[in-house]
Amino acid sequence: MPQLRKDPVLKQWVIISPERGKRPQDFPPERGLPPEEDSPCPFCEGNEKMTPKESLAFRKTGTLSDTPGWWVRIIPDRSPILSPEGDVGREGIGMFDAMNSIGVHEVVIEAPLHRQNLLNVNLDQVREVIWAYKQRLQEIKKNPRFKHFLVVKNSGRGVSNFSHSHSHIVATPIIPKRIEEEIDGAREYFHYHDRCIYCDIIRQELGEPSRIVFQDKLFLVFCPFASRFPFEMLIIPMAHQPFFEILDNDHVHGFANALQISLRRMNILLPDIPYNFILHSSPCSESYKDFFHWHVEIIPKLTRVAGFEWGSGFYINPTPPEDAAQMLRDAPI
C-alpha cells in the first residue's frame, strides 16, 4: 500500500510508493556533463578576460584581478535574471502588483581547472568554496534592498549549460515563496512549542536513525521523512544556527566534509547523475533567528516532474527515504 506522508514544515503531502520500489539502476535519465562547446570555456584559468569583472577571488599574493593565479573566483552572471542597478520601483496595475527585478546574480567558479569538481577536488578546495560563499554573502547582505539570498548549484547535463564546475549566488528583493512557506511553517511550530522545528526533526532523526546517511559532531545528513524525490538529502548543522553566512571555522570545515561525502555517496549509487543543491538560509533580518535553521537540500535529477506534481504540489516518490538512506549509507567511499 502506498503511504502518504506530510512534511512537517511545509505541510506538503508526498505519496511514498514502495510498490514501485525503485533502485538506483531503475532510473534511465540523462547522465554526464553538458555537451562541450567548441569555443574555449570562459570559466577556465587563463580565460578571465572572457567573463565580466570578478567581484571576489581567492588568489595567490601578487596576482592581479581578472588574471590567472586564483583558486575560487566569483563573477557577475553574463545574462542576469536580476540586476543590481536601479530602484525597486513598486507599482500596481489594477489588481496586479509588479516591481523591478533588483538583485544580485553571480557565478561562483569552484575551481580553476575544467575537469575539477566538488567530488574530485581535495577537501581544502571544497572548504575554500564555502569560504567564498560566506564572504560574498556577507558583503551582499550589507545592501538593505535585498531581503534574501540563495546559493544554488545546477550540475550536469540537462540542468546546466556549462560543464566547468560552478554555482550561483542570487539575492532577491523579496522572500521567495518556497522560503516564505518554510518560515511560516517553522514560525507556527515555534509559537506553539517554543522550539525550533528543525532542531526537533534532528532529535527525532537521531532517535530512529533509519533515514540517516552521515553524521558527525557538527552536521547531520539524512533523507527527509516526506522526501519528494528519490535519494533527496538534507544537510543540516546539529546546533541551532539561523544564518549560514556567519559560520565559524569549524563549521565551514564540517560542512565542506559533509557536502563532499554526500555528493560522493550519491555519485557511487548514481554515477554522473545531474543534481541540484540549494542553500536555505534565514532571510536577511534578525526576526527569524529563533525558529529558522539553515540547511542544504541535495536533489538528484532522476524523475521528471509531470502535470500532477505541478498542479497539485503533491509529489509521488517511488523510493522510500529509509531505503534511499540505507543505500547511501552503505555506499563504499
Add this chain to the structure above:
Amino acid sequence: MPQLRKDPVTKRWVITILENPKGPKDFSVLRVENKQDSCPFCMGKESSTPPEVMSYREPNTLPNQPGWKLRVVPNRYPALQIEGDLDRTGIGLYDMMNGVGAHEVIIETPDHHGSFEVFSVEQVFKIVNAYCDRYRDLKRDRRFRYILIFKNSGSAAGASLDHPHSQLIATPIIPKRVMEEVEGAKQYFYYKERCVFCDIIRQELSSGSRVIHENESFVAFAPFASRFPFETWIAPKDHKASFGEIEEAEQESFAQTLHATMRKLMKTLGSPPFNYIIHTSPCDELCADYYHWHLEIMPRLTKVAGFEWGSGFYVNPVPPEVAARYLKQTDSD
C-alpha cells in the same frame, strides 16, 4: 530590466524578462515516440489494461471489446489504491496515512496518432464529458477530498505512453498547491467580498493584451504572472467553483475553447510537450463563494532549474503579453 510580478492568488512572484523576449522559434522542441505495436491503449488491446470503468462505444459492443470511442480504465501502476482505510497515524512530529485514492486513465481516442491538432470539437467534447462523468462519480466517495484531472503529453512532460490520454487522481487530502489557491482566494474575498478570479477575468477582458481567445462563456488568457513561456489559462466567465457542476451547454462551450486554444498553442510552438491541469474546488465545496474553477496549460519549453525548485520563484523569458500576441495571431482552424 526584468520585472517582478506577483500572482494575486498564490502570492507567488515571477521574474518576467521583458527585453529581447524569446519567440516561439527560440525553443527546441523534443518529442520521443514510443512504438505503436506495444501500445496497450490501442483498439484491440483492451485486455492489456485493467477492466474499464466506463466507455463511450458503438451500440451493441461489449465492455473491454473493440468498438469504443473513448475509454476510462484504472491505472495499471496506481499512485494511490482504491481499497482500504486511511488509517491516520503520527510518529513523533511526523504525520502519515495510507495511500488510498483513485487513479484512472482516460484514453481519449482509439487513434494512436490522435492529438489536439487533429481532434474535432466533437472529440474534445467527448473528452470533457468523460472528465465530468468521472468527477461526479468519484465525488460521491466520502474518503476523497480532491479530484485532480490532468494531461501529460510528450515524454518531457512526464508521459510514458504516446497514445493520447489524460489522467484522474482522487486524493484523501487537499493538495498543497490547491490549498494555497483556496487560501489566497479566501483572503481576497474577505477583504473585497468578490471572487479574485472574477476580478482577474474582468481586468483581463477590459485590458485585452493577454487575451488569446474567447467565446460567450469562456476566456483563454496568458496570466499576468505566468511562470512559464506561453502558459495559458482557460476560465469560465461566470462564477462557478466546481468543474463537476458544469452543464452540457457549458461543457460544449468549454470544449470549443479548449479545442481552439490547444490548436493555437500546437501550431505556434510546433507541437511541444505540455501539461494541462483542471483546478477545481475541493470536494467539500466550502469555498463555493470565492473559488473559481479553471484549466492551466503549461507548454514544456524550458527546464526548471535548481533556482526555481529551491525558491518557488520562477524566471519566465517570454512576457505573457508577447505570448498572447503570438497566440492570438495564429489561426485555430
